[in-house]
Amino acid sequence: MAETAVKDINSGVEEKEPLFGKKERKLLTDPLSDNNPITVQVLGICSALAVTSLVLPSVVMAIAVIFVTAFSNLFTSMLRNYIPKQVRMIVQLVIIATLVTVVELTLKYLNYPVYKQLSVYIGLIITNCIVMGRAEAFAMANKPWKSFLDGIGNGLGYGAILIIVGVIREVFGKGTLFAGTGIELKIIGPTADFLINTTESVMFGWYANNNLMVLPASAMFIIGILIWIQRSMNPKLVDIS
Amino acid sequence: MNSTNKVIGFILIMTVFVAVLLTGLREVTKEKAALNEELFNKRAILMAVESHLPDGKKVKDLSDADVGSIFASNIEQLGLNMKGEAVEGVLAEDIDMAKERKKPEADRLLPLYIYTEGGETFYIISVRGNGLWDEIWGNIALESDLSTVTGAAFDHKGETPGLGAEIKDNVSFSAQFAGKEIYDDNGNYTSIVVRKGGAKDVRHDVDGISGATVTSDGVTEMLQRGIKYYEPYFAKLKSNI
Numbered sequence: 160m161a162e163t164a165v166k167d168i169n170s171g172v173e174e175k176e177p178l179f180g181k182k183e184r185k186l187l188t189d190p191l192s193d194n195n196p197i198t199v200q201v202l203g204i205c206s207a208l209a210v211t212s213l214v215l216p217s218v219v220m221a222i223a224v225i226f227v228t229a230f231s232n233l234f235t236s237m238l239r240n241y242i243p244k245q246v247r248m249i250v251q252l253v254i255i256a257t258l259v260t261v262v263e264l265t266l267k268y269l270n271y272p273v274y275k276q277l278s279v280y281i282g283l284i285i286t287n288c289i290v291m292g293r294a295e296a297f298a299m300a301n302k303p304w305k306s307f308l309d310g311i312g313n314g315l316g317y318g319a320i321l322i323i324v325g326v327i328r329e330v331f332g333k334g335t336l337f338a339g340t341g342i343e344l345k346i347i348g349p350t351a352d353f354l355i356n357t358t359e360s361v362m363f364g365w366y367a368n369n370n371l372m373v374l375p376a377s378a379m380f381i382i383g384i385l386i387w388i389q390r391s392m393n394p395k396l397v398d399i400s
Numbered sequence: 401m402n403s404t405n406k407v408i409g410f411i412l413i414m415t416v417f418v419a420v421l422l423t424g425l426r427e428v429t430k431e432k433a434a435l436n437e438e439l440f441n442k443r444a445i446l447m448a449v450e451s452h453l454p455d456g457k458k459v460k461d462l463s464d465a466d467v468g469s470i471f472a473s474n475i476e477q478l479g480l481n482m483k484g485e486a487v488e489g490v491l492a493e494d495i496d497m498a499k500e501r502k503k504p505e506a507d508r509l510l511p512l513y514i515y516t517e518g519g520e521t522f523y524i525i526s527v528r529g530n531g532l533w534d535e536i537w538g539n540i541a542l543e544s545d546l547s548t549v550t551g552a553a554f555d556h557k558g559e560t561p562g563l564g565a566e567i568k569d570n571v572s573f574s575a576q577f578a579g580k581e582i583y584d585d586n587g588n589y590t591s592i593v594v595r596k597g598g599a600k601d602v603r604h605d606v607d608g609i610s611g612a613t614v615t616s617d618g619v620t621e622m623l624q625r626g627i628k629y630y631e632p633y634f635a636k637l638k639s640n641i
Contacts, residue, residue, distance in 0.1 A: 213561055242410070243406055243410055245403075245407055246407055246411060250414065253415070257418045261422075264422075264425050264433070265429070267429065268429040268432050272440060275440065279558060332562050370563070372562075373560065373561060373562025373563055374563075
């Protein structure tokens with residue numbers, strides 16, 4: 160990881176840094192492709208397998224993780240010069256756990272049905288290694304603004320994979336998209352919403368739902384295939400190990 | 401020694417700060433969250449009599465105020481003991497089924513909602529049991545003959561999305577319960593069986609969910625045991641007629 164090499168020098172002289180320079184943009188875009196937390200660093204796999212059977216929980220999980228990584232990075236970075244070395248992991252864990260509790264309470268306040276649906280998964284953000292990995296590897300050695308951007312970037316990279324897997328699994332496992340929201344669509348299968356005009360037949364009417372797709376094991380295969388595609392398209396990644 | 405003091409000091413300050421912050425947030429959101437939960441539970445009760453709501457509405461079309469007014473004007477709440485007697489001063493909505501399950505069978509309390517609409521009376525009972533991963537529960541509405549099911553709605557804590565979770569998500573599963581009977585012609589208790597491979601007995605069976613045998617069997621067991629708890633009350637009701 161190249162970022163960890165960037166050392167924060169406390170020279171006391173504030174360097175003039177642009178708010179959105181090239182480096183800052185790279186912090187946001189790198190985790191989306193070249194340094195994706197799931198497909199390249201292979202972190203956060205557990206929750207990526209567990210919550211992606213439908214699109215809605217994938218999206219909510221992605222938003223929650225973006226929030227938690229961004230702010231845990233921000234707070235860890237702000238405190239980085241005061242945190243005693245011996246207990247830095249515990250401190251990071253407390254920051255993360257606090258943020259997750261904030262997410263949980265807010266969701267309970269704003270949208271109880273979604274909270275009910277996701278309650279177990281929200282708690283599981285604490286165990287997501289991306290959050291602590293970024294706090295330890297990046298935020299402990301960088302300034303708050305950069306750490307904040309790095310958190311958002313990694314959250315986005317994680318969320319993007321989650322949503323891709325969620326879409327594939329929901330379409331092939333249930334034949335629907337956005338189930339559980341107001342705009343649920345039946346995409347394929349005998350009862351699909353889309354009729355081909357004139358002949359009353361349904362698109363892919365022959366398709367029977369694949370039960371493997373609703374099981375977490377299918378996410379393992381999908382993520383594996385995504386890693387394969389990404390590596391064969393990007394020669395930079397091949398020698399990473 | 402000095403550094404130990406610093407560590408202890410840091411952790412102390414941080415813990416107190418976080419504790420105060422989270423307690424404050426919880427206090428602020430508590431009231432609304434409790435109200436959200438209450439409305440969520442009341443909607444779940446109304447799901448069982450969705451086919452007989454005032455003005456032919458669906459539960460999801462009801463506003464929070466509608467839910468409140470239905471509970472105020474159309475529903476009588478009783479808390480029954482295991483002998484089928486109504487316990488003074490106990491409302492059905494105060495009974496926590498999860499807690500009741502942990503008590504010895506003879507000490508349990510049973511919630512009963514008596515719903516009247518358009519001159520018809522429905523008895524909504526609550527059942528709770530185990531699915532594959534965790535608890536499952538449901539509300540079942542019976543017609544005034546105390547045998548024919550008007551409707552049923554189920555929920556679960558952690559069944560597999562797309563498989564066991566279909567007891568809640570798939571409307572066509574719960575829709576099968578309407579019109580089924582829990583007693584046969586001779587007045588023997590038959591309950592309703594969720595049958596793997598498809599319903600055999602038109603009056604007492606519903607189709608199981610393929611790929612979710614354990615959850616389906618859990619529903620069968622829950623109904624078998626849970627509805628029977630109300631038999632003493634039903635017997636009293638019938639002898640009064």
